[in-house]
Amino acid sequence: MAKSKNPKSKLTPALGLRLLAAVAGLLVLAEILVHRHAYFALEAMPLFFAGFGFLAFLAIILGSRLVAKLATRPVDYYDTPEGDA
């Protein structure tokens, strides 16, 4: 399952990319064949999980940006003695 992907600059080797596209297609196709017993209306929507997975990942990264801006301090923040409990 190793996925050789190095971020930023150059694209992954073509082989890796093509492999990814194949699996994605397969999963989408399987959606049609398989009936899923859904508790919630939204869940019954086809490709719900695929879309939700992708969007959730993006949401998490966005959320982490927010946390990074609000809740981060320099590394030695707690080391400076300011009545450190």
Add this chain to the structure above:
Amino acid sequence: MLEMLLSIPGLLLIVGALLVPVLPHAPRQAYMLALIGVSGYLTFGIETGVHTTASLGGLDLILVRAEAMTKPFALVFHIAAALNVFYALHDPNKTTSAAGLAYAGAAIAALFAGDFLTLFLYWELTAITSVFLVLAGTSARTMNAAMRYLLMQVGSGVVLLAGAGLLWRDGTGLTIQAVDALTPAGLCLLLAFGIKAAFPLVNGWLQDAYPEASVTGTVMLSAFTTKLAIYMLALCFAGFTPLIYIGAVMAVLPVFFAAVENDLRRVLAYSLNNQLGFMVIGIGVGTQLALNGTVAHAFASTIYQGLLFMALGAVLHRTGTAKASQLGALAKSMPLTAIFCTVGALSIISFPLFSGFVTKSLTLGAVAKEGYFFVWLAMVFVTVGAVQHIFVKAVYLPFFGPAPKRVKAKEAPLGMLLAMGAAAALCLGIGVYPEPLYALLPYDARYEVWKAGYVLGELQLLFFAGLGFVFLSLRGVYPTAMDTTVLNTDYLFRRTLPRATMAIAGPVLRVWFVVLAALKRSVLQMLKISEQASRESGLVSGIASIGSAAGIFLAMFALMLILRQVM
């Protein structure tokens, strides 16, 4: 004495731990494993129901009582203790191994406690023994972190005692059973268990202390305290609906913090926090299926979380750092660790065929069945979060991603590999053939996991989350790890609280010092007067002449006679 030692589970480990520092290295490991083996065999044989009781000053204590739920927890605690011994084979530190064994023993004994007072005893014992594990850490901040850790743990113990006291006062007796959370006693107990189960606002100690502990210490710590708290919550507050929303918050929030955090062991601490969130949601739902889910999940989580902590512990042990910003391309130099770590990651993101899948789905199914849509959605969201902060950040990038600078590392020592291998095997084993675990669960409720639709949905979720990562990194938007301190709820105790107290205490102290100075001046004044009076020539005790002494004598005599007349 021996009979008592063998009949009370866990006590064998606690007492046995006393001998540990005496033995040299090799026989010590064998001795510890033997102890764990015997203890495991003994505890496994205990059927449900009350076994040994004792009375202390009019209170009747139930020393050993097994619930339906106790057996799986006891089993996983023994497994964790054994794995820890293997994992710490290379570590010469006697105190950590002794403390670790006593810590495991105390946790196991606490499981079987039948009343809150015995529980309190072991509750405190876990706190005290585990502090040594934190203290064994090498970083400069260890001492302070250990003290903060101890404060919170003992604080939880005190609140537990308060709850027990209130229960005893109301006359409801001390035996551990379902407690109405909305009474003062109930609230105390909820808070006590909540602190150790890292509820929101009081979870700071988990992310603060665990990463400061030693390589082996963190692994030991990750297994017992939190799971014990979950077990107590399950016993006392099953079905308490607000817990569902507490659990949800506990699950979702750490995802964002884990994404930003740079120290990978702290990332794991956040992930441990959101796993606990899952379990608390299960307890909140309270149906038999949900409780089964919580127990199963606790069982599996102890193992795969342990595995992840072990793997990163190995990385820290070899490279000297666990900072995401400094790690990369370790797979080549630490292939086995990489594989075991990947197995752990796949389990935690509940990838089919791995332990997470068969256990988390129970809770997920229970939540869905009860129709809590938003909670269900949150749980799915968190699974994606796990993909990000575990699979991508803690496994893929350090082992397979690019190395910012040449990090030389050897493969983890044999002991670690053995432990990780066993843990990975367990994760895979449970994932593939969960029946023995299901048999252990307290109730018969089942959730058919291997339904095509469900499996497909799970695969799509995970795979497209992975694609999300690919998409972001292709566009170069994926944030690189920066070395910062991420503020967590322990900020409340470390900054807000001291500042608040100083604000109030400041003026009070100033007034007090003024009063004190005035007091001191008056006392000095009094002493000076008495010194004059008592000097040689002084009135009070100087060498008075005989005449005056006799004079006083006669005056006294006269006084007595007058008194007689007056009285």
Add this chain to the structure above:
Amino acid sequence: MQDDIVIRVVAKVMIPAVMLFALYVQFHGDYGPGGGFQAGVIFASAFVLNAVVFGLNKGRHVWPARYNLMGICGGVLLYGFTGVAGMVLGKNFLNFNVLSSDPVAGQHLGILLVEFGVGLTVAAVMVMLFFTFAGRTAHLRLLSKSDAHERKVSASKTAKKVKK
């Protein structure tokens, strides 16, 4: 004082009589006035008279200093052990009945012994007191002599000055 012949002769005659009378008072205590204390004092007065009349050194010679302590301690021990004798013979401390066959005789014997003890102690104490104070006069006289000498010297010096 020593060279007055009348005093010396009278003293020589008186001293033995005084001692004899002291003994009479001592042993007569049972029937009439007397007893250890009075006898002791009279006995001691004999020695004081001797010392006054014949000078301290003669007095000291007749009654050496070490007799004082022996007298005092002897008297007390005599008294004590008469009492202890009662204990040894089975009765309580200071029980004189058992001292001889007949209780009355025992009482007499007991009282006599005890009183003699007292007499001895008192005599010794009195003599010691006298010699302690009398001894000091010799010491004082020495002092006074030296003062007189100085006065004489200073007087002669002033006289010389006046002559000049």
Add this chain to the structure above:
Amino acid sequence: MMQHLPVLQVLLPLLAAPFAALLRGRDLAWGVAFITTGAAFLISIALFLEQRALGTTLVYEMGNWAAPIGIVYVIDAASALVLPVISGIGFVATLAARQLVAAEIDARDHALFYAAWLLTIAGMLGQVTTGDAFNIFVFLEISSLSAYALVAMGSGRDRRALPAAFNYLILGTVGATFYVIGLGLLYMLTGTLNLVDLAERLPQVEETRAAFTAMAFIALGLFLKMALFPLHFWLVPAYAHAPSAVTALMASTATKVSVYVLIRLIFGVFGVEFPGLADAVGLLVLTLGIAGAFVGTLAAIVETDLKKLFAQSSIAQLGYMAIGIGAMSATGLAAAFLHLFNHALMKGALFLAIGMIAAQAGRATMGTIQGAGKQIPITMTAILFGGLALIGVPLTAGFISKLYLIRALLEQDFWLLAGLTFLSSALALAYVWKIIEAAWLQPRPKGAPKLHETASQYIPAWIMVIATLGFGIYATPLVQAAFAAAHVFIPSVAGAN
């Protein structure tokens, strides 16, 4: 032989004294003293055990003459408790005296010193055992006169011992004379001198003014001998300038015997219901007691000479005993007995230890012990323990007596007094800390002579320290004995112990 124990208790030291006086040889006199005080101590323990076993009082008739006419020696729970203290301290002090006397008094006087030493012990033991009022006076005089002589013997090293002894003599005699005048009045009123007989005949004449005056005379005489607050002027110089061995013996026993005699007469003869006793004397004793406690402690705080310092603190501690008596209750009396017992131990330990330092360094002042903590640690620790016991730190005997004293006061609802007692004993911390700080926290001054300590020097002090701690930790037998002694005078009401 066993039935003669009561008289032997007094007779042994009394007859040993002349013997000691005659023995001029080296240490012979000390040998006699050592054996006699040892025997006396064993006798008093035997008497204590016998009395507790029998439960009743042992009576020994002098010369087999029956009670009212003859003089009887009475050993009851009270005297059985006090006797071991006096003889015990006497024995340990004699043990230490060998070193102290050799250092402070020239050899010629040793024999006479030990004679006076034995006489004063015999006198004290006599006061405790005798059952006849006048006999108490006789023994009072014996012990006091020999005490004056002992104090005067300090003049060899410290000339101020003479005026101190003279002071002590005059005031002591004034006290004794008042006592005997009171006795004369009593004899005139009741026609008897036997304590038990007196107690029986007194109620008929209770209302008369003469009876109260007699009581006033006796009480006042004993107040002076006991060094109660305003009448304590003789004590500090006497103890400070006397030879160290004498201070150790006197501080632990002399005043305590007068306290015992005061209790024996006030409660034994006059009884608590005696008109005017509870309110007039009781109130007076309480006020003087607490005043004494504060004056003594404050004076001790500013004192620099160690002997004077602890002499001052003795006045304070005697104040506590007076408070115990003033409370006029069974617990109060028990507290007084307890404190009488414990204070003897504490002061014994302190003065024996200080005596050792004074013997070496001439005078034991704050200067001599500055930085001595390192040079003579064992002796200084003995002083430390003695000081802690004085404050009443738990696990020491001092704590037990303070505890029962405060309980007695609270039983009588003297809330203010209990508070003041507590405060004054807390104040004692000041002068104990002053010594600790000087000994351990300050460096030894450059020129100061080197102090040294040998086992024979600190063992006597440590015997007392161990006794103080022993009776502090396991105090129940002592407390029971104290309450038994208290119930001799105030029969225990059912329930209230």
